Amino acid sequence: MSDISGTTQHRHVPLLRVAAAAWLLLISAAAVINHVAVSNLDRDADNERDMRIAVLEGRLAELAHHVEQGERQPAALPLARYESERQALDRRLDALEQALGERPTAESLLSLRARIEQLEARPDTGRSATPAAVRPRPPTPPKPQVIEPPFRVIGAELRADERFLSILPADAGALSQVRLLRPGEAEAGWRLDAIEGNAAVFRHSDAVRRLAVPAR
Numbered sequence: 170m171s172d173i174s175g176t177t178q179h180r181h182v183p184l185l186r187v188a189a190a191a192w193l194l195l196i197s198a199a200a201v202i203n204h205v206a207v208s209n210l211d212r213d214a215d216n217e218r219d220m221r222i223a224v225l226e227g228r229l230a231e232l233a234h235h236v237e238q239g240e241r242q243p244a245a246l247p248l249a250r251y252e253s254e255r256q257a258l259d260r261r262l263d264a265l266e267q268a269l270g271e272r273p274t275a276e277s278l279l280s281l282r283a284r285i286e287q288l289e290a291r292p293d294t295g296r297s298a299t300p301a302a303v304r305p306r307p308p309t310p311p312k313p314q315v316i317e318p319p320f321r322v323i324g325a326e327l328r329a330d331e332r333f334l335s336i337l338p339a340d341a342g343a344l345s346q347v348r349l350l351r352p353g354e355a356e357a358g359w360r361l362d363a364i365e366g367n368a369a370v371f372r373h374s375d376a377v378r379r380l381a382v383p384a385r
Contacts, residue, residue, distance in 0.1 A: 316373065316376070318339075318356075318357070318359050318371065318373070318378070318380070319338065319339050319356075319357045319359075320336040320337060320338050320339055320356060320357065320359075321336065321337050321338075321339060322334060322335070322336055322369055322380050322381065322382055322383070323335045323336065323337050323347065323383060324382060324383055324384075325364055325369075325382050326349065331351060332351075332352075332364045333349040333350065333351050334349065334350045334351075334361055334364055334369050334382070335347050335348075335349055336348055336349075336350060336356060352364060358373060358374075359371045359372075359373050359378075360372045360373075362377075364382070365379075366382075367381060367382050367384065368380065368381060368382060369381075369382050
């Protein structure tokens with residue numbers, strides 16, 4: 170009986186060892202998997218952080234470039250102005266050196282002084298002369314407004330050895346509204362004075378108008 174119990178205990182010991190080893194393997198595998206997952210997450214986070222940092226650095230570099238360009242552009246105008254002023258100053262220095270190198274003699278100074286005195290003694294005729302008065306132009310009279318008669322002359326007729334003038338109101342649309350005028354009669358303030366050949370002489374207020382008579 171004691172042999173059987175001892176054999177059973179000997180069998181339980183390897184099983185426990187196998188179970189413990191398997192449990193350790195599972196724990197190790199879980200730890201490795203967890204470590205790999207955490208490493209992947211850290212790597213993804215690092216990559217995303219690096220990308221954001223790269224984008225921010227690019228924007229910062231672009232902004233710095235714009236600021237540098239803005240600081241350089243206003244300096245172009247003062248530099249060009251400085252160059253032009255420096256060249257003008259160089260020319261003045263050259264002229265001064267040349268003038269100092271060619272000092273005038275006493276005779277030339279005396280002649281120059283005499284000429285200045287002559288110019289000062291000359292009367293200033295330009296300032297004393299009185300400018301000629303500019304006559305204003307007479308205003309141009311306005312052109313008289315031409316008043317057109319409220320009718321049209323369409324011809325002349327001879328009835329009983331007397332000439333009549335045929336007129337038609339300007340707004341008329343039918344020949345039935347034709348009216349005959351003899352010299353001395355008026356239409357809408359226009360008095361027919363005479364019929365002279367191919368012209369009819371009308372008087373309106375103080376104006377005299379000659380209207381053409383169409384030939385028939």
